Amino acid sequence: MSPHGRAALVTWCAPAAFLAAVLGGVAVVFSRPLALLWVVLGALVVVPTGWVLVSALFPGKAERRCPACAGETLVRLDVRTTQGLGCRACGWRDESASAWLLAEEEGPLEEIVLAQRGRHGAGPMDSSRRSG
């Protein structure tokens, strides 16, 4: 299924899913199941812990697939910034797209971040030039 078809399917199914969630909540309130309390409390512990573990063990990777031609050909438009993506194959461009993960994979980010802040050569622990 294409990304547009998937998005359209989610858009059409979202109101029904929200209505089902509300009806499910009403059914839970009226039936008062005590076991559900422990399930919810367990989920409140397990889900955040699992999220942290998965995020730590499987860090994000840069998406290099072009949204226009679906080739693995995305590159940063400007190597001095972390914004702007372009496709080498079809010429697609997005100047406002984040290229942070691509820049992170391609080298150290400190020089780019310091250059964008206008603080060339500053150390990592220095304070701002502005007082107060």
Ligand SMILES: [Zn+2]
């Ligand atoms: Zn492309």
